[in-house]
Amino acid sequence: MPNRDTGRSLLRSLNSGAVLRTVIEHGPISRAGIARHTNLTNVTVGAIASEMLEQDLISETGQTDSTAGRPGRLLELNAGAYxxxxxxxxxxxxxxxxxxxxxxxxxxxxxxxxxxxxxxxxxxxxxxxxxxxxxxxxxxxxxxxxxxxxxxxxxxxxxxxxxxxxxxxxxxxxxxxxxxxxxxxxxxxxxxxxxxxTERWFGRGHGVQDFLLVTLGQGIGMGIVLSGELHSGASGGVGEFGHMVVSDSTQECECGNIGCLEAIASEGSLLRQSAILTEASGASPAVGMDDLYRFAATDPDHKILLMTAGESIGRGIANVINVLSPELVLVRGLGNFESSPLATGIDQAVQAHTFPGLAGSTELIFEKLDDGxxxxxxxxxxxxxxxxxxxxxxxxxxxxxxxxx
Ligand SMILES: [Zn+2]
Missing domain, CATH: 3.30.420.40 (ATPase, nucleotide binding domain)
Incomplete structure (x- = not known):
C-alpha cells in the first residue's frame, strides 16, 4: 500500500505525463486547451506548465489562442532542449x-x-x-x-x-x-x-489508439500498441509473431517448433526455397528480397512461393485482427515490398480471413523496411x-x- 506522499508524487507524475503528451500531440496549445484535453484544472495545468518551462522541456510560442475566452500564449515541445x-x-x-x-x-x-x-x-x-x-x-x-x-x-x-x-x-x-x-x-x-x-509518437501510429506493426525480414516480428501504450506482456516476450504456428508444413523453425511463420516466410527461408527452384533451372540464386521480387515477375514458381508465404503471414495477421480489432496494421518488408506478390498475398489473406463484422474497420498499410x-x-x-x-x-x-x- 503506497503511503500518502508516494501517492501524491505518483499522481503528479501521471498529471505531468498527461500534460506533456497533450503538448506533443496537440501543440502549440494553450493552457486552457490542455485543461480541456486532460480534464485537469487550470491551476494544476498552470503549475505543471511552469515547472516544464523551467526545465526547458516546453516553450511558449508568440501565438495566442483567440478561440477561448482570455487569450493565452501557446505551449509547444522544446525539441532541441535535450x-x-x-x-x-x-x-x-x-x-x-x-x-x-x-x-x-x-x-x-x-x-x-x-x-x-x-x-x-x-x-x-x-x-x-x-x-x-x-x-x-x-x-x-x-x-x-x-x-x-x-x-x-x-x-x-x-x-x-x-x-x-x-x-x-x-x-x-x-x-x-x-x-x-x-x-x-x-x-x-x-x-x-x-x-x-517511434510509430506511436512520431509516425503512422500518431494519434492512433490501437495498432500493430509487423516487420518482415531476417525475423518476423510484431509490435502491439493498445490504448496508446506499447503492450509488453508479462515477460517481454510479446509479439513473437514469427513463431505463430500457421502451417502444417514440416519445416523446423530455429526455435525448435514446427510450422512457425518464420520457418516458412522469413527472408532466409524464402531464399532457401528459391535456391531449390533456381538450382533446378540452372539460374544464379537470389541473394535478397529484391531478387525474389524480380524472379517472380517472370517465373510463376517464384510468384507462387511469395504469394503463399504472403498468405501465411496474412492469415496470422487476420487472426490477430480478429482478437484485437486494431485501427491500423502497418506491415513493413525489405526491398520493394509494397508492390510485391508477398504484399498481395498478405492483403488477400487478410481480406479473406478477417471476421466479417470487423472487416473494413482496420486499415492495412504496406511500407518498405530499411535500416534507418x-x-x-x-x-x-x-x-x-x-x-x-x-x-x-x-x-x-x-x-x-x-x-x-
Ligand atoms: Zn519458431
Missing part, C-alpha cells in the same frame, strides 16, 4: 543515433561488431556515445539516456535480455551492466517494439519514458533513479 541516444545491435554491427525530443536524427555512428559479448557491446556503446556528443558539441548534461533495441525476448522492466538467439545471449542484465559502466540511464526493449514506439528507423526507434524508448512520466528531468537523468525492478 537529446537521447538510440542504439541498435545486430549480430554484425552497432548503430547509434543522437536525436532531439522529436526523434529527429542529429548524428549517427556505427561500428562493426561480429557476434558481440555483452562486454564488447557496452565498450563499443560508450565509445560511440562519446563520439556522437563530441561531433555535435553536445554536453553530457543534455543527454537524457540511452535506449537500446535488441532482437529477442527482452524484459524492459528489469532491463534484462532474457533470450536472444541472434546474439546468443541469455539472461544478461544489460541495463545494469551498461549503467554501471557508462553512468547513464539505459533502457532496453525488443527492437521491433522500439520501432512501434531502428536506432531512431531505440531513442524513442528514452523519449517515451520521458513522455509517460516527465516529473523532474533531473530525477530522470539520475542513473540511481528507481526503476521498477
Amino acid at each position: 537529446v537521447a541516444v538510440g542504439a541498435k545491435l545486430s549480430d554484425r554491427q552497432l548503430t547509434c543515433e543522437l536525436t532531439d525530443l522529436r526523434a529527429n536524427v542529429l548524428a549517427e555512428a556505427t561500428m562493426a561488431l561480429e557476434h558481440p559479448t555483452p562486454e564488447d557491446f557496452i565498450t563499443a556503446l560508450g565509445q560511440l556515445v562519446g563520439e556522437l556528443l563530441a561531433t555535435t558539441s553536445t554536453g553530457r548534461d543534455r543527454l537524457l539516456g540511452i535506449g537500446v533495441g535488441l532482437p529477442g525476448v527482452i524484459d524492459r522492466e528489469t532491463g534484462t535480455a532474457r533470450y536472444s538467439p541472434f546474439l546468443r545471449w541469455a539472461e544478461v542484465p544489460v541495463a545494469d551492466l551498461a549503467e554501471a559502466a557508462l553512468g547513464l540511464p539505459i533502457f532496453i526493449e525488443n527492437d521491433v517494439n522500439t520501432l512501434a514506439l 528507423p531502428w536506432a531512431r526507434g531505440a531513442a524513442s524508448l528514452v523519449l517515451s519514458e520521458l513522455f509517460m512520466s516527465p516529473v523532474a528531468v533531473a530525477n530522470f537523468r539520475d542513473p540511481l533513479r528507481s526503476r521498477s525492478r
Whole structure:
C-alpha cells in the first residue's frame, strides 16, 4: 500500500505525463486547451506548465489562442532542449543515433561488431556515445539516456535480455551492466517494439489508439500498441509473431517448433526455397528480397512461393485482427515490398480471413523496411519514458533513479 506522499508524487507524475503528451500531440496549445484535453484544472495545468518551462522541456510560442475566452500564449515541445541516444545491435554491427525530443536524427555512428559479448557491446556503446556528443558539441548534461533495441525476448522492466538467439545471449542484465559502466540511464526493449514506439509518437501510429506493426525480414516480428501504450506482456516476450504456428508444413523453425511463420516466410527461408527452384533451372540464386521480387515477375514458381508465404503471414495477421480489432496494421518488408506478390498475398489473406463484422474497420498499410528507423526507434524508448512520466528531468537523468525492478 503506497503511503500518502508516494501517492501524491505518483499522481503528479501521471498529471505531468498527461500534460506533456497533450503538448506533443496537440501543440502549440494553450493552457486552457490542455485543461480541456486532460480534464485537469487550470491551476494544476498552470503549475505543471511552469515547472516544464523551467526545465526547458516546453516553450511558449508568440501565438495566442483567440478561440477561448482570455487569450493565452501557446505551449509547444522544446525539441532541441535535450537529446537521447538510440542504439541498435545486430549480430554484425552497432548503430547509434543522437536525436532531439522529436526523434529527429542529429548524428549517427556505427561500428562493426561480429557476434558481440555483452562486454564488447557496452565498450563499443560508450565509445560511440562519446563520439556522437563530441561531433555535435553536445554536453553530457543534455543527454537524457540511452535506449537500446535488441532482437529477442527482452524484459524492459528489469532491463534484462532474457533470450536472444541472434546474439546468443541469455539472461544478461544489460541495463545494469551498461549503467554501471557508462553512468547513464539505459533502457532496453525488443527492437521491433522500439520501432512501434517511434510509430506511436512520431509516425503512422500518431494519434492512433490501437495498432500493430509487423516487420518482415531476417525475423518476423510484431509490435502491439493498445490504448496508446506499447503492450509488453508479462515477460517481454510479446509479439513473437514469427513463431505463430500457421502451417502444417514440416519445416523446423530455429526455435525448435514446427510450422512457425518464420520457418516458412522469413527472408532466409524464402531464399532457401528459391535456391531449390533456381538450382533446378540452372539460374544464379537470389541473394535478397529484391531478387525474389524480380524472379517472380517472370517465373510463376517464384510468384507462387511469395504469394503463399504472403498468405501465411496474412492469415496470422487476420487472426490477430480478429482478437484485437486494431485501427491500423502497418506491415513493413525489405526491398520493394509494397508492390510485391508477398504484399498481395498478405492483403488477400487478410481480406479473406478477417471476421466479417470487423472487416473494413482496420486499415492495412504496406511500407518498405530499411535500416534507418531502428536506432531512431531505440531513442524513442528514452523519449517515451520521458513522455509517460516527465516529473523532474533531473530525477530522470539520475542513473540511481528507481526503476521498477
Ligand atoms: Zn519458431
